[in-house]
Amino acid sequence: MNHGITEDFLDKIYKLTKQFFALPTEEKQKYARDIGNVQGYGSDMILSDDKILDWIDRLFLTTYPEDQQHLKFWPEVPTGFRETLHEYTIKQHAVIEQFFKAMAISLDLEESVFLEMHGENARMDTRFNMYPPCPRPDIVIGAKPHSDGSAFTLLLPDKDVEGLQFLKDEKWYKAPIVPDTILINVGDLMEIMSNGMYKSPVHRVVTNSEKQRISVATFCVPSPDKEIQPVVGLVSEARPRLFKTVKKYVELYFDSYQQGLRPIEAALI
Numbered sequence: 001m002n003h004g005i006t007e008d009f010l011d012k013i014y015k016l017t018k019q020f021f022a023l024p025t026e027e028k029q030k031y032a033r034d035i036g037n038v039q040g041y042g043s044d045m046i047l048s049d050d051k052i053l054d055w056i057d058r059l060f061l062t063t064y065p066e067d068q069q070h071l072k073f074w075p076e077v078p079t080g081f082r083e084t085l086h087e088y089t090i091k092q093h094a095v096i097e098q099f100f101k102a103m104a105i106s107l108d109l110e111e112s113v114f115l116e117m118h119g120e121n122a123r124m125d126t127r128f129n130m131y132p133p134c135p136r137p138d139i140v141i142g143a144k145p146h147s148d149g150s151a152f153t154l155l156l157p158d159k160d161v162e163g164l165q166f167l168k169d170e171k172w173y174k175a176p177i178v179p180d181t182i183l184i185n186v187g188d189l190m191e192i193m194s195n196g197m198y199k200s201p202v203h204r205v206v207t208n209s210e211k212q213r214i215s216v217a218t219f220c221v222p223s224p225d226k227e228i229q230p231v232v233g234l235v236s237e238a239r240p241r242l243f244k245t246v247k248k249y250v251e252l253y254f255d256s257y258q259q260g261l262r263p264i265e266a267a268l269i
Contacts, residue, residue, distance in 0.1 A: 005091050007180045012080075013088055013156060017214050019078040021057060021130040031059065031073045040073040054143045055207050057130040063089040063218070064124035089124060092154055092218055096124070099152065099184060107197055109233050114193055117231065118151055119223025126218045131163060134207035142205035142213070147262060149253030150187035150219035157183055161213040167202040175203075188253070188264040189222060192243045195230035200264065221250050243267045 020028070033040025041059045059075070062068045063085065075081045100118065101111040131142040142163060157164060157177065164175040164183075175183065191200040205213070222228055229245040244267050246252075252263045 004095065005088075005182070009088070009091070010156060010180060010182075011159075012084055013216060014159060014214060016078055016081050016084055017128045017130075017216055020059065020075055020081060020128065021212075021214070023077065027077060031075055033060070033073070039070050054205075055131060055134050055140050056142055056205075057132065059128040061085070061126050061128075062123060063126045064093060065121055068123060085126070089126070092124065095154065095182070096152075096220055103190070103194070103198065107194065107234065109231065113231050113233070114151070114190070117193055117222070117226065117228060118220070119226040121223040121225075122151075123221040123223070124218055125221060126216065129205075129213075129215045129217065131205060131207060131213040131215075133210055133212055135209060137207040137209050140207050142207045145202050145204040147200040147202050147264065148185055148187035148219065149189070149250050149263065150221055151189040151193070152187050152220055153185040154218040154220075155183040155185060156216040157181075158213045158215055161208055161211045163205045163208065163213045164215075165204050165206060167204075172204070187219070188262075188267075189228050189246075189249060191264060192228055192246065192267060193231055195234040195239065196242045197234060202262075224248055242269060244269055 028041050031041040033042050038060055039062055043054075043056065043058070059073075061073055062070065071082075074085065097115065100114045104111050104113050104115075129143075134140045134142075145167065155164075157175070159177065159179070162174055162177060165172040166175060167173075185203070186198045186200050188200045190198050224247075227245050227247050228249060230241050230243055235241045243264075246267050249263065249267075252266075
């Protein structure tokens with residue numbers, strides 16, 4: 001909705017994702033992630049023996065910049081997957097730039113202030129998710145409660161099956177299905193850059209006993225050399241600085257997520 005990407009193209013992304021996860025296991029395993037590497041096909045890395053795994057099958061790929069792509073993990077089957085993902089990345093990049101500018105303008109800042117802090121070599125990571133039917137949705141979670149460690153996340157949700165929920169006032173609320181919509185979710189790093197003006201919501205994915213659920217999430221991650229902090233124009237005597245300067249936040253985020261912790265709490269002053 002108002003993102004400039006056609007309904008037909010989004011439907012193509014959705015169908016290719018569904019086709020990939022329907023492939024035989026041996027075909028998907030051709031793109032299995034290496035030990036210690038987040039990119040590739042498979043479940044999340046197991047960082048401790050007592051970790052509770054999410055009920056999810058996923059393919060995680062760095063899609064931008066091109067010199068950080070590991071094409072050995074990009075599926076050649078189904079036909080057209082690679083080419084379509086490349087095109088989707090270009091389209092998303094344009095949306096991301098416009099959204100950064102719009103967020104700055106909404107706070108009466110120079111339009112480029114968030115883009116400049118984010119960095120020219122900012123990364124895009126795209127994760128294709130498949131939540132299988134679960135026999136015990138009352139006790140098994142698709143994705144544990146968390147906020148995103150990105151600046152923001154572009155989410156293409158399932159067209160038919162609900163599952164995404166957001167936490168507000170200690171209650172969980174369903175995210176409705178809106179056709180042809182890319183849901184943009186503010187992440188921890190935008191909360192830090194905006195000095196808390198924008199909030200990074202806690203959310204989760206619940207499972208379904210009868211139907212699988214598909215989604216495609218693209219995370220906008222700053223250049224690794226960039227220090228992220230509240231922009232000067234949003235710090236004043238009336239609104240003191242709330243967050244410390246952080247760097248390589250995503251590395252801290254992955255470890256914290258597996259433990260069910262929110263790393264942004266460690267960034268508070």
